[in-house]
Each structure stands twice: as structure tokens, then as C-alpha cells.
Amino acid sequence: MEKIYVLDTNVILHDPKSIFSFEDNKVIIPMVVIEEVDDQKKRQDSVGSNARIFSRYLDELRKKGKLCDGVELDDGGRIKVELNHQLLTELPKGLDPNKPDNRILATTLGLQEDGEIPVILVTKDINMRIKADAMGLAAEDYATDAVNIDELYSGIKNINVPSDKINALFRDKKLELNELDLEERLYPNEFINLEDEFGGSQSALCCYDEAKNKLIPFIFNPTDIWGIKPRNREQKCAFELLLNDNIKLVTLVGKAGTGKTLLALAAGLQKVVEDKSYKRLIVTRPIVPMGNDLGFLPGDKDEKLAPWMRPIFDNMEFLVGGKDENGASAVADLKEMGLIEMEAITYIRGRSIPNQFIIVDEAQNLTPHELKTIITRAGENTKIVLTGDPYQIDHPYLDSNSNGLTYVVERLKDKALVGHMTLYKGERSQLAEIAASSL
CATH class of the missing domain: 3.40.50.300 (P-loop containing nucleotide triphosphate hydrolases)
Structure with missing residues (x-):
């Protein structure tokens, strides 16, 4: 089902390519986000660089059509710079309507009230997600580059093998991977701790050589x-x-x-x-x-x-x-x-x-x-x-x-x-x- 994603400023300053990360869904950039990005463009660090990159992306998209009406993206999605909702939507009492975060929330709330398409606020600010939830809005972190820690x-990986395989590694200075019945994939330069499958004390620490598809002993044995x-x-x-x-x-x-x-x-x-x-x-x-x-x-x-x-x-x-x-x-x-x-x-x-x-x-x-x-x-x-x-x-x-x-x-x-x-x-x-x- 098509969704509408409203991007917070911190998402764009974190990853300027984020506008292309939502497949065939609709991406909304509130006007206040453009203003906040503009405030950061002169910085001489990565934040300033990301602000300038994002601005160039939007300028290229502007050549394809009016951003206020929405522009098609290469992956089938659509991006739009939203102008009006922060002015038309009434915020809950106690929220300053002039605060940029609250104007982004107002935009999200207005879009949600417009129709039946799910609207999701994407922000890396935890408190912003909490405020959105309190207002009945769906909010989530930008997870495109997230990894489950x-x-x-x-x-490194522990693998149980017969003791004769450990002896073969010491004797031949290698162990063919096809001699082992492995269910898990090994990655280049991954370390393998071979242990006796019958519970013996014998073990061997080695490394996976992907080019030769072999387990090999350590090349270096540093003592000092x-x-x-x-x-x-x-x-x-x-x-x-x-x-x-x-x-x-x-x-x-x-x-x-x-x-x-x-x-x-x-x-x-x-x-x-x-x-x-x-x-x-x-x-x-x-x-x-x-x-x-x-x-x-x-x-x-x-x-x-x-x-x-x-x-x-x-x-x-x-x-x-x-x-x-x-x-x-x-x-x-x-x-x-x-x-x-x-x-x-x-x-x-x-x-x-x-x-x-x-x-x-x-x-x-x-x-x-x-x-x-x-x-x-x-x-x-x-x-x-x-x-x-x-x-x-x-x-x-x-x-x-x-x-x-x-x-x-x-x-x-x-x-x-x-x-x-x-x-x-x-x-x-x-x-x-x-x-x-x-x-």
C-alpha cells in the first residue's frame, strides 16, 4: 500500500540521499525543513556538506517539474515540498506554532487528516517521535542504514570438527573447505576456531582464505x-x-x-x-x-x-x-x-x-x-x-x-x-x- 513519508531535517542532514530511499511511496519535505537545511549550508563540516548535496538534488528535481505539485522519482516514488499544512492545521495547546519541529508535526498532522493514505513521520530525534506518538501520528527512525547490533x-566463529581435521591443519598448513560439512557461510578473512566435536581439548585457530577456499594457519604470530x-x-x-x-x-x-x-x-x-x-x-x-x-x-x-x-x-x-x-x-x-x-x-x-x-x-x-x-x-x-x-x-x-x-x-x-x-x-x-x- 502506498504511504506518505514526511522527512525531518535531521534525516536529510544525516543522509542527503534519504529522499531516494522510500521506493514507490510519496516523500514530503515541509517548507520549514528547506529553511533549516538552508541555515546549515555554510558549515564546513559533514553537516554543511550534506545540506549542500541535498539542495543540489532538489535543484535537479526541480527541472523535471514543480516541487510544490510533486515530481516523479526514478524508482516510481514522488517527492513534494509541502507549503500549506503548517499554516492550516491547529496544533495542540502548549505547542509553539513557530517552532520548526512543531511546524513539521503540523504538516504531518494535516496530511493525515487529508485522506486515507498512511502518513509516517521519519525522524532521528527521539523526542520528536514521542511528541508525534502523543498526537496520534505514526513516527519511526530512519532505518535504511541501521544495523541490528x-x-x-x-x-570469528567456533566450528566443531573431528580431531583428525585439526591434525590435518597443523600437518598440511591448510584445510580444504570442502572437507568440512559447513551449513554457515564463511566471510573473507573470518577467523575460525576449530574444536574437537567429541569434547577433547584439542583446538586450532585459523583464518578463511576466500581466494583459495581454504582454512589456513595464521601468517603472523606476533609476540612483541x-x-x-x-x-x-x-x-x-x-x-x-x-x-x-x-x-x-x-x-x-x-x-x-x-x-x-x-x-x-x-x-x-x-x-x-x-x-x-x-x-x-x-x-x-x-x-x-x-x-x-x-x-x-x-x-x-x-x-x-x-x-x-x-x-x-x-x-x-x-x-x-x-x-x-x-x-x-x-x-x-x-x-x-x-x-x-x-x-x-x-x-x-x-x-x-x-x-x-x-x-x-x-x-x-x-x-x-x-x-x-x-x-x-x-x-x-x-x-x-x-x-x-x-x-x-x-x-x-x-x-x-x-x-x-x-x-x-x-x-x-x-x-x-x-x-x-x-x-x-x-x-x-x-x-x-x-x-x-x-x-
């Missing part, structure tokens, strides 16, 4: 990467992905204290400083404050970034401090040599970055569109590592199911150049593990 691909030793199975798997130059994108997901950032930095330093496989290590993270923002910060770019990059510096000084009595000085020396660069996400847009090892920390605070922008910056022989905890999100319109990190994990899990690992066990301290697991 409870079913997120983990990167910049003073870091893997403490559990998942960390060992993470190092296997981080040290493999054939895997160009690595995603590491885990709660606080599981070692995501530390493992990525250790591998990056190893690859850049010791192995010289890459020209430079670039570390970046989204500038999204937890709690109240501190406002504008004084100084040049590095001084402005210093508070946001403090967690990175802490980990870096811990690593480099193992080789130098003055860890902080050693980090500064690496920066002066051009081997390490701290960069803001804002300045990555438009760049082409070849032959570098890039770490994007706290990637759960980025939208799918922002992460796409970052990943498409990768030039020849560049490796990108995304780390983050989907349960610790500071972005107002993202959650554990709709952030860019989980979206990338699910959408790219079947690609040969991509590897993923979910880290479960906290290794920072007993107190940190208790807090992450129990609070």
Missing part, C-alpha cells in the same frame, strides 16, 4: 609488537588483520578497555617506523564532545586538537615510552620526522592519501556517509583502521544500530580487502572491566 558480524603482546584470542586475531598489508580496511569493535586503539597504534608504529611499509601514520578522531562543549580553543591547529587527541597521545606515549626514557619527547620527534600526523576529520575531505596507515578512532561517532567519505580518501597502498565502541556514542542522532562503524562492518564483511574483529575481554584493568561490564 545484537546480530553484528563478530569476525612495540612492546605489546596479545593477551587473548581476539587480540591475536586483531594483530593478524592489522599486520597483513593485503587487508586494506580493518574494523575493530569492542567495549572500553579491550585494547582497540592500543593494538591499532602498535601495529601502525610497527608498519611505519620499523617495517617502513607505509610512509606515515595518520591518527584522527571525530570532534564530538562528551557532555558540555568547551567552546573555541586557542592556538594553532595542533594546539586546538590537543584536548581531543589526548587519549591518542596517552596510548602513543605508553608505546614509545617502552623504547625511550622520555615517551612524550619521542612522540614529538616522530612528528617532526613526518612519521606521525594527528589530523582532524574535517581536513580529510577532498584529500587523496596514498601509502599511509590511517587510524580513525571513536568511529562510532561518525555517520555512514562520513565514513564513506573517509574510506574513499584512501590512495594506493593505504591501509585504514576503524576502531570504536557502538555503545558509547556522543553524537545526538546516532545510536548503536545506526552509526557508521557498525554500518561499515555489516556492508563490507563479504569483501576480500576487509577484515573485522570484535574484542570482548577488557584488559585495561580489573576496575575498567567491572565498569564496562556492570555499569
